[in-house]
Amino acid sequence: MRVPEGEDTVNYTKHCQDECRGAKALLRGQSIAAVVVTYNRPDKLRTTLGSLQSQAHPVDEIIVIDNSSQDVTGAMVRAEFPWFTCMQMPENTGPAGGFSVGMQTAFIHGHDWVWLFNDDAFPEPDTL
Secondary structure (H helix, E strand, O other), X not given: OOOOOOOOHHHHHHHHHHHHHHHHHHHOXXXXXXXXXXXXXXXXXXXXXHXXXXXXXXXXXXXXXXXXXXXXXXXXXXXXXXXXXXXXXXXXXXXXXXXXXXXXHHHHOOOOEEEEEEOOOOOOOXXX
Protein backbone atom coordinates (compact mmCIF):
# COMPACT_ATOMS: atom_id res chain seq x y z
CA MET A 1 0.00 0.00 0.00
CA ARG A 2 1.33 3.41 -0.92
CA VAL A 3 0.23 6.17 1.42
CA PRO A 4 -0.55 9.44 -0.40
CA GLU A 5 1.79 12.32 0.37
CA GLY A 6 0.70 14.25 3.44
CA GLU A 7 -1.41 11.38 4.84
CA ASP A 8 -0.75 9.76 8.20
CA THR A 9 0.01 6.05 7.68
CA VAL A 10 -2.18 4.87 10.59
CA ASN A 11 -5.18 6.99 9.58
CA TYR A 12 -4.84 6.06 5.92
CA THR A 13 -4.66 2.34 6.78
CA LYS A 14 -7.79 2.68 8.94
CA HIS A 15 -9.56 4.49 6.09
CA CYS A 16 -8.70 1.66 3.65
CA GLN A 17 -9.87 -0.98 6.14
CA ASP A 18 -13.16 0.89 6.65
CA GLU A 19 -13.71 1.08 2.89
CA CYS A 20 -13.00 -2.64 2.54
CA ARG A 21 -15.54 -3.44 5.28
CA GLY A 22 -18.06 -1.24 3.50
CA ALA A 23 -17.52 -3.04 0.20
CA LYS A 24 -17.91 -6.44 1.89
CA ALA A 25 -21.14 -5.27 3.55
CA LEU A 26 -22.43 -4.28 0.11
CA LEU A 27 -22.00 -7.87 -1.07
CA ARG A 28 -24.18 -9.35 1.68
CA GLY A 29 -27.32 -10.72 0.11
CA GLN A 30 -25.86 -10.39 -3.39
CA SER A 31 -25.23 -13.36 -5.68
CA ILE A 32 -21.61 -13.69 -6.84
CA ALA A 33 -20.19 -15.86 -9.61
CA ALA A 34 -16.48 -16.40 -10.16
CA VAL A 35 -15.46 -16.88 -13.79
CA VAL A 36 -12.14 -18.55 -14.53
CA VAL A 37 -10.76 -18.76 -18.07
CA THR A 38 -8.24 -21.50 -18.72
CA TYR A 39 -6.22 -23.08 -21.49
CA ASN A 40 -4.03 -26.18 -21.07
CA ARG A 41 -3.03 -25.56 -17.42
CA PRO A 42 -4.81 -28.12 -15.24
CA ASP A 43 -2.37 -27.91 -12.32
CA LYS A 44 -2.57 -24.12 -11.99
CA LEU A 45 -6.34 -24.24 -12.53
CA ARG A 46 -6.72 -26.83 -9.74
CA THR A 47 -4.95 -24.44 -7.33
CA THR A 48 -7.07 -21.48 -8.46
CA LEU A 49 -10.31 -23.44 -8.03
CA GLY A 50 -9.20 -24.58 -4.58
CA SER A 51 -8.52 -20.95 -3.64
CA LEU A 52 -11.96 -19.90 -4.83
CA GLN A 53 -13.63 -22.69 -2.86
CA SER A 54 -11.84 -21.54 0.30
CA GLN A 55 -13.15 -17.98 0.37
CA ALA A 56 -14.44 -16.82 3.75
CA HIS A 57 -17.38 -15.31 1.85
CA PRO A 58 -18.23 -18.15 -0.54
CA VAL A 59 -19.16 -17.46 -4.13
CA ASP A 60 -22.50 -18.81 -5.33
CA GLU A 61 -21.19 -20.36 -8.54
CA ILE A 62 -17.81 -21.02 -10.09
CA ILE A 63 -17.87 -20.99 -13.88
CA VAL A 64 -14.86 -22.43 -15.68
CA ILE A 65 -14.40 -21.51 -19.32
CA ASP A 66 -12.09 -24.05 -20.96
CA ASN A 67 -10.78 -22.19 -23.98
CA SER A 68 -10.54 -25.32 -26.17
CA SER A 69 -7.72 -26.96 -24.18
CA GLN A 70 -5.90 -29.78 -25.97
CA ASP A 71 -5.01 -31.64 -22.76
CA VAL A 72 -6.83 -32.99 -19.68
CA THR A 73 -7.98 -29.62 -18.31
CA GLY A 74 -11.70 -30.03 -19.00
CA ALA A 75 -11.72 -33.66 -17.86
CA MET A 76 -9.94 -32.65 -14.63
CA VAL A 77 -12.58 -30.01 -13.83
CA ARG A 78 -15.47 -32.39 -14.55
CA ALA A 79 -13.88 -35.18 -12.46
CA GLU A 80 -12.58 -33.17 -9.49
CA PHE A 81 -15.08 -30.29 -9.37
CA PRO A 82 -18.33 -31.72 -10.79
CA TRP A 83 -20.48 -29.12 -8.99
CA PHE A 84 -18.80 -26.27 -10.94
CA THR A 85 -20.15 -25.08 -14.25
CA CYS A 86 -17.59 -26.08 -16.88
CA MET A 87 -18.01 -24.82 -20.43
CA GLN A 88 -15.84 -26.15 -23.24
CA MET A 89 -15.30 -23.57 -25.98
CA PRO A 90 -15.29 -24.99 -29.54
CA GLU A 91 -12.25 -22.83 -30.35
CA ASN A 92 -9.78 -20.73 -28.38
CA THR A 93 -11.21 -17.22 -28.32
CA GLY A 94 -8.51 -15.83 -26.04
CA PRO A 95 -9.06 -14.42 -22.56
CA ALA A 96 -11.49 -11.71 -23.71
CA GLY A 97 -13.70 -14.19 -25.55
CA GLY A 98 -13.67 -16.57 -22.61
CA PHE A 99 -14.52 -13.84 -20.11
CA SER A 100 -17.32 -12.60 -22.36
CA VAL A 101 -18.95 -16.05 -22.43
CA GLY A 102 -18.39 -16.46 -18.69
CA MET A 103 -19.96 -13.11 -17.81
CA GLN A 104 -22.95 -13.77 -20.07
CA THR A 105 -23.42 -17.15 -18.39
CA ALA A 106 -23.20 -15.61 -14.91
CA PHE A 107 -25.83 -13.00 -15.68
CA ILE A 108 -28.11 -15.56 -17.38
CA HIS A 109 -27.82 -17.61 -14.17
CA GLY A 110 -29.04 -14.55 -12.23
CA HIS A 111 -25.88 -13.42 -10.45
CA ASP A 112 -25.52 -9.79 -9.34
CA TRP A 113 -21.72 -9.73 -9.42
CA VAL A 114 -19.02 -11.44 -11.48
CA TRP A 115 -15.49 -11.97 -10.20
CA LEU A 116 -13.00 -12.63 -13.05
CA PHE A 117 -9.90 -14.83 -12.83
CA ASN A 118 -7.16 -16.17 -15.02
CA ASP A 119 -6.21 -19.76 -14.26
CA ASP A 120 -3.01 -18.67 -12.51
CA ALA A 121 -4.55 -16.29 -9.94
CA PHE A 122 -4.69 -17.56 -6.37
CA PRO A 123 -6.82 -15.33 -4.11
CA GLU A 124 -6.24 -15.34 -0.37
CA PRO A 125 -9.16 -16.80 1.66
CA ASP A 126 -10.33 -13.37 2.87
CA THR A 127 -10.14 -11.65 -0.52
CA LEU A 128 -13.88 -11.53 -1.12
